[in-house]
Amino acid sequence: MPEFKTSPGTRDILAPHSGRWRAFQDVFAHTVEAAGYNFIIPPMFEDLDVFLRLGETTEVVTKEMYDFHDKGGRHVALRPEQTAGVCRAYVEHRPITPWKVWYAGPNFRYEKPQQGRYRQFDQVGVEALGADDPLLDAEVIALAAKFYADLGLKKVHLSVNTLGDAGDREQYSQILLKYFSAHEKDLTSESRATLARNPLRVLDSKREPDQKVIAGAPAIRESISESANQHFDAVLRALDALNISYEINNRLVRGLDYYRRTTFEFTSLALDAAHTAIGGGGRYDGLVEALGGPATPGIGFALGLDRTLLACDAENTFVAPTTAVQIFVVDTVDGGHAHELCHLLRQNGISADRAYDLRSIKAQMKSADRSAASVALIIGSDEVQNSTIMLRKMGSGEQYSIAHKDVIGEVLKALNVK
RNA sequence: GUGGGCGUAGCUCAGUUGGUUAGAGCGCCAGGUUGUGGUCCUGGAGGUCGGGGGUUCGAGACCCCUCGUCCACCCCA
Numbered sequence: 001m002p003e004f005k006t007s008p009g010t011r012d013i014l015a016p017h018s019g020r021w022r023a024f025q026d027v028f029a030h031t032v033e034a035a036g037y038n039f040i041i042p043p044m045f046e047d048l049d050v051f052l053r054l055g056e057t058t059e060v061v062t063k064e065m066y067d068f069h070d071k072g073g074r075h076v077a078l079r080p081e082q083t084a085g086v087c088r089a090y091v092e093h094r095p096i097t098p099w100k101v102w103y104a105g106p107n108f109r110y111e112k113p114q115q116g117r118y119r120q121f122d123q124v125g126v127e128a129l130g131a132d133d134p135l136l137d138a139e140v141i142a143l144a145a146k147f148y149a150d151l152g153l154k155k156v157h158l159s160v161n162t163l164g165d166a167g168d169r170e171q172y173s174q175i176l177l178k179y180f181s182a183h184e185k186d187l188t189s190e191s192r193a194t195l196a197r198n199p200l201r202v203l204d205s206k207r208e209p210d211q212k213v214i215a216g217a218p219a220i221r222e223s224i225s226e227s228a229n230q231h232f233d234a235v236l237r238a239l240d241a242l243n244i245s246y247e248i249n250n251r252l253v254r255g256l257d258y259y260r261r262t263t264f265e266f267t268s269l270a271l272d273a274a275h276t277a278i279g280g281g282g283r284y285d286g287l288v289e290a291l292g293g294p295a296t297p298g299i300g301f302a303l304g305l306d307r308t309l310l311a312c313d314a315e316n317t318f319v320a321p322t323t324a325v326q327i328f329v330v331d332t333v334d335g336g337h338a339h340e341l342c343h344l345l346r347q348n349g350i351s352a353d354r355a356y357d358l359r360s361i362k363a364q365m366k367s368a369d370r371s372a373a374s375v376a377l378i379i380g381s382d383e384v385q386n387s388t389i390m391l392r393k394m395g396s397g398e399q400y401s402i403a404h405k406d407v408i409g410e411v412l413k414a415l416n417v418k
Numbered sequence: 419g420u421g422g423g424c425g426u427a428g429c430u431c432a433g434u435u436g437g438u439u440a441g442a443g444c445g446c447c448a449g450g451u452u453g454u455g456g457u458c459c460u461g462g463a464g465g466u467c468g469g470g471g472g473u474u475c476g477a478g479a480c481c482c483c484u485c486g487u488c489c490a491c492c493c494c495a
Contacts, residue, residue: 005468008486059493063419081495107495112419115488116495123495190492207491255494266495277495304495332453363447365455380453394455 009111009119016320021122023321024151024305025104028124031147032102035139037126040101042085044108048075050088053290055257057198064109066119078108081256083284083300084291086127091293097130116275116307125281127300129288134231137262137283137299138238144266144279144301145244151308152317155269156278158245161252162232162261164224166286169260172223173199183213203251219250228261235262258284262299268307270314278311279303324372326415327352328394330364330379337379341389341407348408350415368394375414377407 006012013021029039054061060080067077079085082103090099104124113119126143128136141158148156163169176199184192188207195202203214221229239246246264254263263282271278281301288296312318327345329352331338338354345352353371355364361380368376378390378399389407391414392399402410 005486064493109494111493113487114490117493118495121495125495194492201493204493274490274493275495279495302495307495330454360448361453362449362451362455365453367455369455376455378454382453390453392454397455399454 007119009113009117011118016322019323020309020318020320021305024309024318025124027150028104028147028303029102031150032126032143035100035143037100037102037128040086040089040103041105042079042082042089042103044106045076045078046085046088048077050084050291051077051080053258053287054081054084057201058257059255060109064111066108066110080109081107081302082123082125083127083256083258083287083298083302086300087129087284087288087291087293087298090129090288090296091291094293097296098136099129100126101128102126114275115273116271116304116310118306122305123302124305125300125302127298129298130296132285132297134234134262135238137231137235138242138244140281140299140301141235141239141246141264142242142244144281144303147303148266148279148308151312153268153270153308153311153315155315156311157267157269158247158264159249159252159267160236160239160246160262160264161249162221162224162228162235163253163259163263163282164220164228164261166260168220168224168228169200172220175218175223176200176202179217180213183216186210186213198257200253201255203253204255214251217251221250231261254280254282256284258287258290260285264301266303268311268314270311271307275307275310277304278307322372324374325351325353326373327375327377327411328368328371328373329354329377330361330368331355332358332361332364332378332380333384334358337384341377341379344407345411350408350411375411377411 048065048067051061051065056062065077065080067075070076082105086101086103102125104122106120106122108120110119111117126140128140141160145156145158164172177195180187180195180199180202184195186209187195187202188205188209190207191202191205191210194205202210203217205214236248252263252265254265259282261283265280266278267276268278279301281299283297283299285297287298288294309318327350329338329341331354335356335358342352342354353373355367365376374394376392376394378392383389387404388401389404390399391402391410393414
């Protein structure tokens with residue numbers, strides 16, 4: 001056993017999986033940049049207070065924060081998600097609106113790890129600030145849906161709901177408190193504890209005994225403002241116009257306190273464990289204000305890399321890209337010829353790799369095979385003497401001698417034929 | 419954070435009621451083939467059996483603790 005291992009909930013992403021991650025982010029960048037979103041790289045840690053604005057009953061903040069005091073005595077925290085940092089950046093820089101950005105990178109939450117749940121986990125996402133338009137809500141949702149489709153995913157389920165305006169949310173919370181309190185004896189003890197903290201979240205319980213009580217709970221749409229209802233209806237119509245299928249789930253609450261009005265969540269029907277939630281988001285009108293900025297509406301989503309890739313595995317799509325160099329150079333003389341030839345090839349835009357430590361030709365050929373190069377260039381004593389190179393096509397095994405000075409042209413010719 | 423399953427070579431796993439020097443397949447290295455990979459054959463390297471303590475003449479197997487991982491709850495991506 002090695003003396004050191006990765007810390008719990010963290011891991012090394014090695015090839016070929018690492019290539020898949022990069023491809024994932026490339027596809028995402030392509031999808032959202034085609035819709036006018038610009039790349040933003042917020043810092044990985046911020047003042048703790050920035051994240052506290054996510055809400056005092058948000059467990060991500062109250063229980064799972066990686067916070068510490070730095071050498072200057074500042075109380076900082078690793079970001080548990082990126083929306084707060086983006087909103088802080090908005091307040092700090094005051095870009096013109098609508099401000100549409102996308103991000104990709106790791107977040108940190110101190111949780112007990114499981115498959116699809118890590119302490120350092122990657123998300124990609126977008127945020128759009130400064131527009132109240134319900135068509136923007138629909139655009140954001142449509143972008144996420146398109147991205148899943150771009151990955152080749154088919155079994156993705158979209159749930160949407162509205163939480164009403166800030167006041168509505170509080171009012172509904174009181175209604176739920178009254179309802180659940182009346183049925184307290186039928187709730188699990190866990191739900192009773194949740195009820196005391198945040199009545200909305202009782203709706204999220206997956207425990208069987210709670211389901212009957214939850215099913216009878218009053219729906220939020222009955223207690224939200226007329227304008228919030230109109231906004232939601234407009235979002236739904238806009239989704240219909242794009243032929244995006246969804247389910248209205250009036251139990252969908254989501255754990256981050258800042259959500260207002262539109263909320264949505266994507267789950268994979270191909271996954272069956274606890275990690276079926278592969279993405280989600282919503283409006284957070286009020287968050288910018290909480291961070292000291294002017295009243296500014298905002299909406300966005302975040303998608304989990306790991307879970308989405310698990311869904312890809314389950315649906316057998318978006319496989320890891322294979323990487324291969326074009327040329328593998330075998331040198332049985334002294335290694336110096338391979339050294340210089342690789343350099344020359346690379347300078348001419350041809351990818352090339354080689355073996356080291358002057359191993360046997362058999363071993364070097366084996367490396368050539370593993371490299372997946374389509375052409376091997378072999379240099380032995382005969383070649384050095386005659387200023388030639390043996391060019392071998394790895395697929396067919398066909399090989400022939402070329403003049404050393406013609407190597408670039410011959411290699412290009414061989415690669416084109418392939 | 420609560421409860422449960424599982425930790426044996428790089429990987430996937432065997433390992434009989436505790437009993438000599440802990441095995442296999444794949445992978446890796448070398449040789450067969452002193453100029454040729456993908457097939458085949460032969461050989462080799464690689465393990466303080468997650469870690470610590472205990473029971474025993476004897477522990478990979480049993481007990482306790484601990485760490486890690488997986489599952490459920492919780493939470494969420």
